[in-house]
Amino acid sequence: MVNSATMEVDVAVVGGGLVGASAALGVAATGRSVLLIDRQQPTIDRGKLGIDIRNVAISPASQSLLATLGVWGELAVAAYRRMRVWEDRGTAEIGFSADEVQRQELGWITEVSPATVLLWSRLRAHRNVECLVGQSLDGIDMREDAVFLQVGDTSVRAQLLVGADGARSSVRTALGVQTTDLGTGQHVLATVIKTQRPHAATAWQRFLLDGPVALLPGPKPHLSSLVWSQSETEAKRRLALTDEAFADELHSAVEGCLGAIEAVDRRIAFPLIQMVASTFNPHPRALLIGDAARVVHPLAGLGVNLGFEDVLGILDGLRLAKDPGAPGLWRAFARRRKARAMAMVTIMAGFRQLYGLREPGIHWLRNLGVHWLDGAKPLKRQIINEALGLGPVAELLRRA
Numbered sequence: 001m002v003n004s005a006t007m008e009v010d011v012a013v014v015g016g017g018l019v020g021a022s023a024a025l026g027v028a029a030t031g032r033s034v035l036l037i038d039r040q041q042p043t044i045d046r047g048k049l050g051i052d053i054r055n056v057a058i059s060p061a062s063q064s065l066l067a068t069l070g071v072w073g074e075l076a077v078a079a080y081r082r083m084r085v086w087e088d089r090g091t092a093e094i095g096f097s098a099d100e101v102q103r104q105e106l107g108w109i110t111e112v113s114p115a116t117v118l119l120w121s122r123l124r125a126h127r128n129v130e131c132l133v134g135q136s137l138d139g140i141d142m143r144e145d146a147v148f149l150q151v152g153d154t155s156v157r158a159q160l161l162v163g164a165d166g167a168r169s170s171v172r173t174a175l176g177v178q179t180t181d182l183g184t185g186q187h188v189l190a191t192v193i194k195t196q197r198p199h200a201a202t203a204w205q206r207f208l209l210d211g212p213v214a215l216l217p218g219p220k221p222h223l224s225s226l227v228w229s230q231s232e233t234e235a236k237r238r239l240a241l242t243d244e245a246f247a248d249e250l251h252s253a254v255e256g257c258l259g260a261i262e263a264v265d266r267r268i269a270f271p272l273i274q275m276v277a278s279t280f281n282p283h284p285r286a287l288l289i290g291d292a293a294r295v296v297h298p299l300a301g302l303g304v305n306l307g308f309e310d311v312l313g314i315l316d317g318l319r320l321a322k323d324p325g326a327p328g329l330w331r332a333f334a335r336r337r338k339a340r341a342m343a344m345v346t347i348m349a350g351f352r353q354l355y356g357l358r359e360p361g362i363h364w365l366r367n368l369g370v371h372w373l374d375g376a377k378p379l380k381r382q383i384i385n386e387a388l389g390l391g392p393v394a395e396l397l398r399r400a
C-alpha cells in the first residue's frame, strides 16, 4: 500500500561504494531521479603512512567512465606503467609494460575512501539525487509496475532497483539470489609499506606456494600497497608479528624488490572470497552490480573495474529506455556481465591451482610457458589490452 509519505524515484541504488555511487551519478546525469541508500556516509580513512590501506587499480576503460562522470580531474591518482610477475620456484618471469601497447600507462592507482568521498560530494550537489544515509533496508516488494522499498521510516517507490551493496549484499539475499562460490580458502593480508627504493610506477607480483604477494605503487614514490594472499593460519601469525619481524618476512617474500622495508602501516586480514551471483537481473526491475554481483580474487586487480563496466552497461541500457524496468530490458546485459564474471573467477581459480602445484614436472612446464609468453609479443599485447578492458572480448561483454 502506498501512503502519502512515499518517496517516488526512477532509480533506487542501494550501496554507495565506488560502484554504487558511480552508478547513481551516471543515472542522475541522464536526467532521471535517483535515490542512493547507504547505511553510512563515507569518510576519508588514512593510516599512519598518510594513505588509505584500501587502494585499487583503475583501468583505462574505468578512467573514461570517471571522466564522463566529471570526477577524473579531481581524483588523486598515481599512474603505473609496468608490472613484473615472477614466482618463488623458478627463474622465468614476465613483464608487462605500457610501451608494449603504445600507452603512457597501464592504469592508475587510487585510494578508495577519498575517491568515494569525492563521488558523494558530487551526488550531494546533484539536483536529481537524494541520499538516505544511516538507515538499513528493511523490506523489498517487487511488483510488475514498480519496486517498493522500506528504509527505516521511509517508503520508496522506484522503477528500478540497483543492488550495489557489496559482497554481503542484503539486496541479493532479500531477492533470494543464490551464489556460486569458488572459495579460495585463503585470507588476504593488506597494508601499506614504505620502502627504501621508489616503486618506479611498477606493480610487483610474486607467486608463492601459499598464495600470491602483490605490491601496488602508491601515490608517493616510496609507498606501496601490499595485498598478500595466504592461509588463515599464516595470516593470523603475521598479524601478530612486530612491524620489524613482519617487514623481514615480507622482504624475503618479495625478494627485496624495493629494497629495505622501512615502515609498515596497520595490518588487516580477511577471508578471500570468490563468488558469482546466479543472476545479475533477478527481476525485470532489479539489477545486481559491483561486488554484490561477483567478487573476484584481488590478484586480478579487477573488482572495481568490473563494477564500473556494469555501470557503463547500465548507462548504455538506459539510453533508449522509457521505462528503466521494462520487461526484458536487462536480459542481455545480465547474461554478458555474468559471462565475464564467470570467466574471470575461473581464470583466477586456475592461476591459484596452477601455482599451488608442487610437482617438479609442472613447475618446469610452467616456467617454460611463462618464458615463452614473455617473448610472444603479439599475444602479450592482446592479453594486456584485455586486462585493461580495451580488448575486443572485454568490449563485447561490457556492452548490453
Ligand SMILES: Cc1cc2nc3c(=O)[nH]c(=O)nc-3n(C[C@H](O)[C@H](O)[C@H](O)COP(=O)(O)OP(=O)(O)OC[C@H]3O[C@@H](n4cnc5c(N)ncnc54)[C@H](O)[C@@H]3O)c2cc1C
Binding pocket: 014, 015, 016, 017, 018, 019, 020, 037, 038, 039, 040, 055, 056, 057, 058, 135, 136, 137, 164, 165, 166, 167, 168, 169, 170, 171, 188, 190, 227, 289, 290, 291, 292, 298, 300, 301, 302, 303, 304, 305, 306, 307
Ligand atoms: C585487498 C583488496 C585489494 C583490491 N584491489 C583491487 C584493485 O587493485 N583493483 C580493483 O579493481 N579492485 C580491487 N579490489 C576489489 C575492489 O575493492 C572491490 O571490487 C570494490 O571496491 C567493490 O565496490 P562496490 O561499490 O561494489 O562495493 P563496496 O565497496 O563493498 O561498497 C558497498 C557499499 O554498500 C553499503 N552497504 C552494505 N550493505 C548495505 C545495506 N544493507 N544497506 C545499505 N547500504 C549497504 C556499504 O556501506 C558500502 O558503502 C580489491 C579488493 C581487496 C579486498
